[in-house]
Amino acid sequence: MVQLRGSYPFENFLQAGSIPSVWCPGCGIGTVINTFIHAAERSNVSSNDICVVSGIGCTGKVAYCVKFNSFQTIYRSCIRCASHIKLKNPNWRVVVFLSDADFMISGADDFVGIVKKGIDILVIYINNYIYYLYIKGKNLTKTPFMGVTVDKSIESPFNIPHLAESCGFRYIARWTPLHVRRLSYSMTDSLQKPGPSLIEVISPCLMYYSSEGLVGTSLNRMDYFYDNSIIKKGERTENLDLRFKDKIIVGEFKDGT
Amino acid sequence: MKVFPTGMQVIKGEVSIIKDRCKGCGICISYCPMNVLEVSEEFNSKGYHFPVVKNPDNCINCGLCEMLCPDFAIWSVLKEKKQVVEV
Numbered sequence: 001m002v003q004l005r006g007s008y009p010f011e012n013f014l015q016a017g018s019i020p021s022v023w024c025p026g027c028g029i030g031t032v033i034n035t036f037i038h039a040a041e042r043s044n045v046s047s048n049d050i051c052v053v054s055g056i057g058c059t060g061k062v063a064y065c066v067k068f069n070s071f072q073t074i075y076r077s078c079i080r081c082a083s084h085i086k087l088k089n090p091n092w093r094v095v096v097f098l099s100d101a102d103f104m105i106s107g108a109d110d111f112v113g114i115v116k117k118g119i120d121i122l123v124i125y126i127n128n129y130i131y132y133l134y135i136k137g138k139n140l141t142k143t144p145f146m147g148v149t150v151d152k153s154i155e156s157p158f159n160i161p162h163l164a165e166s167c168g169f170r171y172i173a174r175w176t177p178l179h180v181r182r183l184s185y186s187m188t189d190s191l192q193k194p195g196p197s198l199i200e201v202i203s204p205c206l207m208y209y210s211s212e213g214l215v216g217t218s219l220n221r222m223d224y225f226y227d228n229s230i231i232k233k234g235e236r237t238e239n240l241d242l243r244f245k246d247k248i249i250v251g252e253f254k255d256g257t
Numbered sequence: 258m259k260v261f262p263t264g265m266q267v268i269k270g271e272v273s274i275i276k277d278r279c280k281g282c283g284i285c286i287s288y289c290p291m292n293v294l295e296v297s298e299e300f301n302s303k304g305y306h307f308p309v310v311k312n313p314d315n316c317i318n319c320g321l322c323e324m325l326c327p328d329f330a331i332w333s334v335l336k337e338k339k340q341v342v343e344v
Contacts, residue, residue: 020328021328026282029327030328031325034324034327219283
């Protein structure tokens with residue numbers, strides 16, 4: 001019988017009925033939640049003042065698994081609900097976990113209106129290269145990946161840090177689940193300082209990209225990030241397109257006041 | 258026998274694993290810098306092979322296995338920390 005030293009250190013931030021989780025073995029969403037709990041513990045924000053909002057799909061289960069003041073919303077209303085929550089409780093710190101389903105099909109007008117209305121939220125955009133829920137992976141919105149989809153067609157990419165800079169966000173960064181410590185320090189910095197911020201996490205879906213030599217299984221997926229990513233701090237956001245055979249550019253791109 | 262220069266710290270840690278939460282992805286085993294873990298031959302109640310401690314004296318409490326795990330199943334605790342005064 002193996003002895004355990006105490007209990008898991010952040011047990012009071014996890015919902016008891018949601019472990020073991022519903023995601024695939026080695027999914028990037030689990031790592032992002034683990035990093036967020038470490039970042040919230042290190043910052044000087046009290047845990048009663050943090051609010052987590054999520055939408056639909058696999059990313060929509062994040063609000064079910066953590067024990068902050070959390071809400072799960074319905075289709076096409078994620079950012080709108082988060083804006084109303086922030087206006088009612090101005091001393092809370094609101095964090096939104098977005099995916100392709102809540103942003104590219106409908107909801108882009110709410111995203112552009114964040115800075116125009118002066119609302120102060122942190123957006124964590126998990127980019128898994130596919131939107132499967134309603135349209136079965138056909139090429140309606142393939143946000144920023146110029147590659148093959150379920151029916152072997154190609155669509156042009158989309159550049160989210162460039163959109164955020166033209167809207168006027170204060171802090172813009174992009175990381176992968178391999179860079180855990182830098183992602184955690186980015187989250188702590190955004191939780192403590194005022195102003196809207198965007199952090200994009202590149203984490204391809206394991207069910208649809210683990211064959212044909214694209215990304216591989218969960219262990220090979222971390223090697224894929226290690227070989228194909230390059231850190232460039234302060235790069236201009238016009239050069240941040242995601243293409244299939246090129247390197248992924250990560251780092252902090254804007255850190256203003 | 259290892260010889261350390263003066264003024265250096267020696268840190269040791271201890272790793273604990275909850276085996277029923279593990280889903281067998283294998284990330285913690287291959288990303289440990291000191292080769293502390295290995296795959297076990299038993300499986301848990303869901304049928305996955307979980308990691309087992311192989312060299313417990315090598316752990317330096319870096320915390321990478323704790324932050325990389327997607328299922329909240331492994332963590333590390335500081336065991337001792339001492340300062341080397343003379344060679």
